[in-house]
Amino acid sequence: MSRASESELDKLHGLLATGISAELARAIERAEANPDDPDKAISAALLNQVTNFLKLTGVTAxxxxxxxxxxxxxxxxxxxxxxxxxxxxxxxxx
Structure with missing residues (x-):
């Protein structure tokens, strides 16, 4: 199997970033629309996924x-x- 090109990896990274961002946006909307429903809260798993993605890609504030x-x-x-x-x-x- 051949290795992915830099442009293919860049595209994959972009898709992953877009997907994680979209999922987080949906989770935030659900949580804000249902603040008293713990089942609609943003999951710890999603927050960990976002945090790990930022950490692995070297993103800091x-x-x-x-x-x-x-x-x-x-x-x-x-x-x-x-x-x-x-x-x-x-x-x-x-």
Whole structure:
């Protein structure tokens, strides 16, 4: 079997990114339309899939990003020590 060309791999990557993005958008719409129904919440599996895709492709957000700040604020409201989480992540073995 021959190896895929760079353009074929790029196309596959684009299709995967588009598919994951579309699925996440649908999950968000379902969750927002049914905020009191836990069966309509965004699944942990989907969130892990998105996170892993971003991690594997080297996608990060700058710490100064408003979206990062919004997530930090939401975690703080839940009582999560954001500084501790960041420190734990940076000390994890690769």
């Amino acid at each position: 700058p710490a100064s990003s408003k979206r990062v700040k919004d997530v930090e604020d939401q975690l703080a409201e839940l009582g999560v020590d954001v500084d501790n989480v960041v420190a734990m992540r940076s000390n994890r073995p690769k």
